[in-house]
Amino acid sequence: MIATQFIRVKKLNRRSFLQAGATAAGGLMLGFYLPEKSPLAAQTSSAAPAKLNAFVRIGADDSVTLMIHKSEMGQGTVTSLSMLLAEELECDWTKIRNEFPLVDPAYGAMMGAYGSLSIRTSWMPLRQAGAQAREMLISAAAQKWGVDKSQCRAENNNIVNTASNAKLSFGSLAEDAAKLPLPQVKLKDPSQYQLIGTSKKRLDTPAKVNGTATFGLDIKRPGMLYASLQRCPVFGGKVASFDATKAKSMPGVKNVVQISNGVAVVADNTWAAAEARKALTIQWDEGSRANTSSASLRQMFADLAEKPGANARKSGDAAAAMSGAAQKLEAVYEAPYLSHAPMEPLNCTAVVTDDSCEIWVGTQIQSVAQQTAAGITKLPPSKIAIHTEFLGGGFGRRGGADFIGEAVEIAKALKGTPVKLTWTREDDIQHDTYRPASYTKFAAGLDADGWPVALTGTVVCPSFGGLRNGVDSTGVEGIVTHTYDIPNQDIQYHPPDAGIPVSYWRSVGFSQNCYFMESFIDEMAAATKKDPVEFRRRLLSKDPKNSRYLNVLNVAAEKAGWGKPLPAGHYHGVGIVNNLGSFNAQVAEVSVNQGKVKVHRVVCAVDCGQIVNKAGVTQQIESGIVYGLSAALKIGITLDHGRVQQTNFNTYDPLRIDEMPVVEVYLVENHENPGGIGEAATPTIVPAVINAVFAATGKRVRSLPIKAESLA
Amino acid sequence: MAVVKFTLNGKAQSVDVEPRMPLLWILRDVLAMTGTKFGCGGGFCGACTVHINGSPVRSCQTLASGLNGKSVTTIEGLSADGMSHPVQRAWIEEDVPQCGYCQSGQIMTAAALVAKAPNPTDADIDEALHGNLCRCGTYQDIRRAVHTAARYRRAQIPADEKAQEKGVLA
Known part of the structure; x- marks a missing residue:
């Protein structure tokens, strides 16, 4: 049936460019071959590549295609996953092609890229897929030659007969190999790795320097219209009534559609839709949150912090230890709501017919996108095709499907017409699913020598990850997960009903809690004038399980020159974190001039277990540091009358190039299981900077972003 | 609607659009040239930067009515x-x-910088690229790459032109 074939129109100009470019680049790998995503065509065309398993296609022309089942949002997944496959397949690195497949159970129940899990969840399956394909090709060759498999080996897209030196290309064997059963395979020992653990350039770079990389926003479908949606400025508000007379009279406007989340103008280009949207007259039912302000929320959080909360971590007897302590410290730490603000504004293109729904989108979780569309269209998931495009940044924002649901609702109202919904930057900043604000009240008891004997904390942080025994782990991770030797601890948690949409933001709860915890640890060290690095060493050294953690602390301190003289006016601060199966320590070098904080240099030591692509890990550490620095120094969401006060990059202004410190990354190499890396470095930079600011000024910053007036 | 005639990547281009329509959307939605990106619509992020008569400008802030006779270069060109x-x-x-x-x-933005400054300093790079946001944090790599680009460009320029440029910039 035509309606269920999801045929993608080829862009011949781009494809022919890529082919021409392959020669000009002198063998540099080029990314994206544009496939015809037609299941029917794949079955009937004799030229179709042979499918060796869920991940590997091999064409008669020797091309190897890897199905990339994780989104590429900048984290280098396309490159590192290709390395995993090629390591075992023994294929020519320059011939790998990549394709983002449709949703399929073979790619996991929750197909997508989230939680810094792409390498961790691909590490075994992709090496196995490569090894399986290799063994099937070897079996096919052995049968052709009538020799034993042990006489054959794979090398550079060929199977070699080791006795005769005869060769058969992958392409010539693929069709036969694909008919063989999936074999049991043995994976390489780390000592045999040729690609894993090396430093490789990204496969997607060439397409990203000439405008040919296709992001969600770049999709154009035949007959497509463009939509812009006016949402209620107050969260939870609804349309009471609206008048679209003026909007409909504006140039290029084709339709005005009310959906569950607002009123959409549909026009023949993006700008016309956004302009006409301004001419809508909408009466809102603002709901119960129209009086929310940052001050009212802060009061709500502070009041809750005085009440007993759910038990998030308890060991020993914190109350007794606290009352017997030689010295007691108390501090309240606060972090604001944060918008993700990826550079590509949210967008989604959808077409809905009576029996199908087709979507083109940069999404982090294809399965959720499909489920969302199924809920709206009432179609079975098998009739909903999610075409994944490059993501112009994700950071957790594109794990949500609110924007996808909106586009599907509009497309459903305009049945048969493809519609692209584009959010403005103002929409993005004012209608995000935010990193939640948090208010955390700490106390610590120190013994006569200044070592902590008790830690108590009450965390007030809106919940979005679900409550288990009254606790949302996303609210307390980083505080309940630290491994410092503090014998008596009592951490409690409250989820306030703040009415602001919240969700995953790069490094999630660690993004604020690592700051709270690592800064409060610094306060403990400062209380008896102990060196912050030495203080941490002592609190980590008792438990041998902390050895990798301790090591990154030592490497960062040594490489940064901790304790050695710095330029006049420059000071060091340190932060460490154990998250996502990885460990990193950062030392920031800052100066403070009339309240203005300048970060000069950041040294980061990271142990993420087995590294796949060194260059990729380094990029992600630098990236995570910049993302966290914006939160430490510059950005925050505030509310008044239920409305977000920030509008665009003038009032929500992330780190810019002239504020960029020198970042040095030191990788600890080992063969431990791979850890996550995309979010690892974001939390650590915040306390490193805050603690350096304390060293510089004697002032302890307990709420973000840093305000110059608080330091002047 | 009004007909606007300009040069786009070296070729004559004519479009019939609303005079207030920004160049960004003419490129993306009318001409299907999507290499130029929408980031903020307010001139704050630089994602939509193109060259007009050789200078970097924000295409989201450049209206159709001002394009007549101008020469526009995009990433594709x-x-x-x-x-x-x-x-x-x-x-x-x-x-x-x-x-x-x-x-x-x-x-x-970098191309316009290295066309003017044969050997930019980090401070020159920071000043020129201050208006270009990157949320992935590639700034350190951008700095390094601009130095590399300037080196590549110097190697392309004949000596007499180099001398001339030096004179102009000094």
Whole structure:
């Protein structure tokens, strides 16, 4: 049936460019071959590549295609996953092609890229897929030659007969190999790795320097219209009534559609839709949150912090230890709501017919996108095709499907017409699913020598990850997960009903809690004038399980020159974190001039277990540091009358190039299981900077972003 | 609607659009040239940077009515093969992009810089690229790549032109 074939129109100009470019680049790998995503065509065309398993296609022309089942949002997944496959397949690195497949159970129940899990969840399956394909090709060759498999080996897209030196290309064997059963395979020992653990350039770079990389926003479908949606400025508000007379009279406007989340103008280009949207007259039912302000929320959080909360971590007897302590410290730490603000504004293109729904989108979780569309269209998931495009940044924002649901609702109202919904930057900043604000009240008891004997904390942080025994782990991770030797601890948690949409933001709860915890640890060290690095060493050294953690602390301190003289006016601060199966320590070098904080240099030591692509890990550490620095120094969401006060990059202004410190990354190499890396470095930079600011000024910053007036 | 005639990547171009329509959306939605990116619509992020008569401008702030007779260069027109401009070569060599969305704008701004400044300092680079946001945090790689691009460009320029440029800039 035509309606269920999801045929993608080829862009011949781009494809022919890529082919021409392959020669000009002198063998540099080029990314994206544009496939015809037609299941029917794949079955009937004799030229179709042979499918060796869920991940590997091999064409008669020797091309190897890897199905990339994780989104590429900048984290280098396309490159590192290709390395995993090629390591075992023994294929020519320059011939790998990549394709983002449709949703399929073979790619996991929750197909997508989230939680810094792409390498961790691909590490075994992709090496196995490569090894399986290799063994099937070897079996096919052995049968052709009538020799034993042990006489054959794979090398550079060929199977070699080791006795005769005869060769058969992958392409010539693929069709036969694909008919063989999936074999049991043995994976390489780390000592045999040729690609894993090396430093490789990204496969997607060439397409990203000439405008040919296709992001969600770049999709154009035949007959497509463009939509812009006016949402209620107050969260939870609804349309009471609206008048679209003026909007409909504006140039290029084709339709005005009310959906569950607002009123959409549909026009023949993006700008016309956004302009006409301004001419809508909408009466809102603002709901119960129209009086929310940052001050009212802060009061709500502070009041809750005085009440007993759910038990998030308890060991020993914190109350007794606290009352017997030689010295007691108390501090309240606060972090604001944060918008993700990826550079590509949210967008989604959808077409809905009576029996199908087709979507083109940069999404982090294809399965959720499909489920969302199924809920709206009432179609079975098998009739909903999610075409994944490059993501112009994700950071957790594109794990949500609110924007996808909106586009599907509009497309459903305009049945048969493809519609692209584009959010403005103002929409993005004012209608995000935010990193939640948090208010955390700490106390610590120190013994006569200044070592902590008790830690108590009450965390007030809106919940979005679900409550288990009254606790949302996303609210307390980083505080309940630290491994410092503090014998008596009592951490409690409250989820306030703040009415602001919240969700995953790069490094999630660690993004604020690592700051709270690592800064409060610094306060403990400062209380008896102990060196912050030495203080941490002592609190980590008792438990041998902390050895990798301790090591990154030592490497960062040594490489940064901790304790050695710095330029006049420059000071060091340190932060460490154990998250996502990885460990990193950062030392920031800052100066403070009339309240203005300048970060000069950041040294980061990271142990993420087995590294796949060194260059990729380094990029992600630098990236995570910049993302966290914006939160430490510059950005925050505030509310008044239920409305977000920030509008665009003038009032929500992330780190810019002239504020960029020198970042040095030191990788600890080992063969431990791979850890996550995309979010690892974001939390650590915040306390490193805050603690350096304390060293510089004697002032302890307990709420973000840093305000110059608080330091002047 | 009004007919606007300008030069786009070296070729004559004519479009019939609303006079207030920004160049960004003429490129993206009317001409299907999507290499130029929408980032903020307010001139704050630089993702939509193109060259007009050789200077970097924000295409989201450039209206159709002002385009007549102008020469516009976009990322698609920076080099014939999409990779040989010194800035593109440097971006590939230094492997700058992550998500890549802001990079067209970064590259167009950098190309205008190295055309003027044969040997830019870090401070020159920071000043020129201050208006180009990158949320992936590729700034350190961008700095390095601009130095590399300037080196590639110096190697292309004959000695007499170099002397001339030095004189102009001094």
